[in-house]
Amino acid sequence: MTADVRGPGATVWLTGLPSAGKSTIALALAERLSGEDHRVEVLDGDEVRGFLSAGLGFSPQDRHTNVTRIGYVAELLASHGVLVLAPVIAPYAASRAAVAEHHAAQGTPYLEVHVATPVEVCSRRDVKGLYAQQAAGRLAGLTGVDDPYEAPTAPDLRIEAHTQTPGESAAAVHSLLRERGIA
Helix, strand or coil, rough: CCCCCCCCCEEEECCCCCCCCCHHHHHHHHHHHCCCCCEEEEEEHHHHHHHCCCCCCCCHHHHHHHHHHHHHHHHHHHHHCEEEEEECCCCHHHHHHHHHHHHHHCCCCCCEEEEEHHHHHHHHCCCCHHHHHHCCCCCCCCECCCCCCCCCCCCCCCCCCCHHHHHHHHHHHHHHHHHHHCC
């Protein structure tokens, strides 16, 4: 039997406003990590919501439930040696803390990365048209506009994605993983 040289699993939670660049960074990082023979899964918040949390709305409790469900799956995968990248808004600090606490209780590494793109930049990007819908009065409860986003106060890494390329942002996360002995 050969030893697994890929390293331990871990969850990297990328939190930030809608259109901040979380998924773009996660996909760039996943490609790099896969190229280094790491087992990687991206649990994109929008994609997972449609399957794992179908039927949930956007009330504070439903958002919390969605985040903790994604966190549970992330920890399960990470505990089996997968590097899990979770680009998920996770607007409430208590929800992110619950995910971090679950990882800690299981002894699974968890890193929080704040993709700190200002709302003005996110609104200009408007990847999904959410900001335009909100401005037109067709959408209420947009995180960071008319619904709260509690930015992390002490993330493992803060990325100002609007000041660098997605590749540079992914490289910053990769450096963090190397510093922590994960990648």
